Amino acid sequence: WPKVKANLKKGDALYFSHGFSIVYKEQTGVVPPDYVDVILVAPKGSGASVRTNFLAGSGINSSFAVFQDATGRAEQRTMALGIAIGSGYLFPTTFEKEVHSDLTGERGVLMGALAGVMEAQYNLLRKHGHSPSEAFNETVEELTQSLIRLVDKNGMDWMYANCSTTAQRGALDWRHQFRKAVEPVFDWLYESVISGEQTRIVIEANSAKDYRQKLEKELKEMRESEMWRAGAAVRSLRPENWKKK
Amino acid sequence: WPKVKANLKKGDALYFSHGFSIVYKEQTGVVPPDYVDVILVAPKGSGASVRTNFLAGSGINSSFAVFQDATGRAEQRTMALGIAIGSGYLFPTTFEKEVHSDLTGERGVLMGALAGVMEAQYNLLRKHGHSPSEAFNETVEELTQSLIRLVDKNGMDWMYANCSTTAQRGALDWRHQFRKAVEPVFDWLYESVISGEQTRIVIEANSAKDYRQKLEKELKEMRESEMWRAGAAVRSLRPENWKKK
Numbered sequence: 001w002p003k004v005k006a007n008l009k010k011g012d013a014l015y016f017s018h019g020f021s022i023v024y025k026e027q028t029g030v031v032p033p034d035y036v037d038v039i040l041v042a043p044k045g046s047g048a049s050v051r052t053n054f055l056a057g058s059g060i061n062s063s064f065a066v067f068q069d070a071t072g073r074a075e076q077r078t079m080a081l082g083i084a085i086g087s088g089y090l091f092p093t094t095f096e097k098e099v100h101s102d103l104t105g106e107r108g109v110l111m112g113a114l115a116g117v118m119e120a121q122y123n124l125l126r127k128h129g130h131s132p133s134e135a136f137n138e139t140v141e142e143l144t145q146s147l148i149r150l151v152d153k154n155g156m157d158w159m160y161a162n163c164s165t166t167a168q169r170g171a172l173d174w175r176h177q178f179r180k181a182v183e184p185v186f187d188w189l190y191e192s193v194i195s196g197e198q199t200r201i202v203i204e205a206n207s208a209k210d211y212r213q214k215l216e217k218e219l220k221e222m223r224e225s226e227m228w229r230a231g232a233a234v235r236s237l238r239p240e241n242w243k244k245k
Numbered sequence: 246w247p248k249v250k251a252n253l254k255k256g257d258a259l260y261f262s263h264g265f266s267i268v269y270k271e272q273t274g275v276v277p278p279d280y281v282d283v284i285l286v287a288p289k290g291s292g293a294s295v296r297t298n299f300l301a302g303s304g305i306n307s308s309f310a311v312f313q314d315a316t317g318r319a320e321q322r323t324m325a326l327g328i329a330i331g332s333g334y335l336f337p338t339t340f341e342k343e344v345h346s347d348l349t350g351e352r353g354v355l356m357g358a359l360a361g362v363m364e365a366q367y368n369l370l371r372k373h374g375h376s377p378s379e380a381f382n383e384t385v386e387e388l389t390q391s392l393i394r395l396v397d398k399n400g401m402d403w404m405y406a407n408c409s410t411t412a413q414r415g416a417l418d419w420r421h422q423f424r425k426a427v428e429p430v431f432d433w434l435y436e437s438v439i440s441g442e443q444t445r446i447v448i449e450a451n452s453a454k455d456y457r458q459k460l461e462k463e464l465k466e467m468r469e470s471e472m473w474r475a476g477a478a479v480r481s482l483r484p485e486n487w488k489k490k
Contacts, residue, residue: 018409020411044382044383044386044387044391045387045390045391045392046391046392046395046404046407046408047407048407049390049391049392049395053390053391057485058390058483058485059483059484060387060390060391061382061386061390061479061482063378063379063382088482088484089479089482089483091376091378091382092376093375093376093379097374097376097379098379100373100375101370101375101379101380101383102383103411103415104366104369104370104383105366105370105383105384105387106408106411106412106415106416107412107415107416107418107419108362108366108384108419109362109363109366109384109385109388110383110384110387110388110392110416111392111405111408111412111415111416111420112415112417112418112419112420112422113362113366113419113420113423114388114392114393114396114401114420115401115416115420115423115424116419116420116421116423116424116425116426116427117353117354117362117423117427118354118401119420119424120423120424120427120428120431121349121350121353121354121358121431123428124349124428124432125346125349125350128345128435129342130338130342130345130346131336131337131338131342133308133336134308134338134342135346137289137306137308137336138289138346138349138350138355139350139353139354139355140354140396141289141306142290142305142355143354143355143359143393144393144394144396144397145294145298145303145305145306146289146290146291146294146298146305147290147291147294147355147356147359148359148389148393149294149389150291150293150294151359151385151389152389152390153480155468155473155476155477156359156360156363156473156476157464157467157468157473158468159291159356160356160464160467161461161464162291162293163291163351163356164263165447165451165456165457165460166265166348166351166447166451167351167352167356168460168463168464169446169447169450169460170348170351170352170357170443170446170447171351171355171356171357171360172357173352173357173446174352174353174357174358174361174430174434175356175357175358175359175360175361175364176361177357177361177430177433177434178353178357178358178360178361178362178365178427178430179361179362179364179365181361181426181427181429181430182361182362182365182423182427183365183369184426185419185423185426186365187369188422189419189422190369190373198415201414201415201418202410202411202414202415205414206410206414211410212410215413215414215417216406218413218417219402219405219406219413222401222402222405223400223402223403228400228402231400231401232400234306234334235398235400237306237333237334238303238304238333238334239302239303239304239333240302240303
């Protein structure tokens with residue numbers, strides 16, 4: 001940041017794709033001078049998908065915000081950037097709301113809860129003697145190859161309507177139990193995001209010289225767990241992957 | 246079942262796509278005569294996806310099992326059916342294991358837990374003043390349009406590796422909290438499946454003359470909730486849907 005700051009000229013725009021640096025300024029030390037625009041366009045997806053979906057003629061939605069308008073053109077510049085990176089559509093937010101929802105979402109449904117809930121079900125099925133193939137198909141493959149695509153296309157109720165009435169009855173009932181079970185974790189998580197505890201942990205961990213090796217080691221453990229080795233085997237058996245062997 | 250049973254001839258094959266009727270025979274009354282094959286091929290996906298994926302040259306994986314081999318050709322017939330319906334690959338199971346994992350999976354990750362965990366996060370974000378657009382994008386759209394596709398392609402660790410190190414650190418930590426929170430619900434669910442309580446509830450509900458209208462009413466409530474109305478609005482703004490308006 002000191003290097004960037006030293007090179008900022010009057011009328012420049014400081015563009016962020018995340019509210020982190022500005023909102024948690026006590027932890028990051030990022031306080032921009034008053035003669036630059038400070039703007040945000042935050043794509044709601046992985047960088048890989050921003051590119052893939054752009055090429056497919058679709059796009060990834062982004063939120064946008066203006067933190068500081070020094071030139072009177074800050075909002076125009078924000079919009080231009082949002083369109084240039086191929087956003088599907090743009091919706092307004094603030095730097096605070098962006099970073100709070102983003103840190104919560106990735107620790108929650110999008111990554112953390114997704115992995116945790118899948119692990120719980122896979123472990124349960126294995127504990128009761130189901131094969132790795134059955135446990136993985138019933139937990140991950142059926143979701144990613146079938147059901148989530150229906151949710152994506154027309155919403156949750158439409159996916160439900162495309163399943164058996166046995167499945168509908170059970171899922172309509174049990175979703176309440178799962179929602180109640182995770183509500184306290186979500187409250188705790190949001191509180192920990194707001195208080196700055198989550199960003200403190202990240203800054204501390206990612207300040208270690210070998211933090212990338214440490215993360216890679218944790219991802220390797222996940223990849224080499226029985227569940228995700230089963231996943232690799234299942235994927236290799238997809239007809240479209242036969243020729244790759 | 247009485248009508249089907251009356252028409253079964255020696256050497257016929259009775260083919261199931263679910264272990265339900267045979268395993269819970271005390272509740273269903275389905276006890277096949279000893280002169281027919283009783284076989285199972287259970288596609289792990291919605292009927293809509295079995296067709297869509299078949300046309301795309303992929304397929305949906307299926308489990309298979311032989312409950313009764315009257316002709317000596319039961320396994321051959323099972324395999325032939327599995328291939329005929331376009332299974333990606335076939336893995337062995339038993340009628341019991343199939344129905345236990347299937348009833349658990351649809352009430353769990355695939356449908357019930359998916360909806361419940363999404364509702365919890367959406368409600369949390371709305372409670373803290375995030376807009377419907379931000380709450381839906383951070384909970385559903387980013388998952389279905391970006392992250393789950395990466396999991397589908399190369400596994401959970403690969404999806405993580407394609408996200409920021411901030412997201413990785415947080416998700417690696419928080420998945421344990423979410424897993425622990427839902428483990429008791431999964432234990433309760435599996436017990437309720439094994440004991441026959443879940444099938445009893447389904448048979449009772451689906452024996453009502455108007456059970457389809459009742460289910461449709463519940464799905465309508467879901468569709469018309471703020472969360473899924475936000476979803477419909479978000480989907481209509483996808484570039485590929487602009488021309489449809």
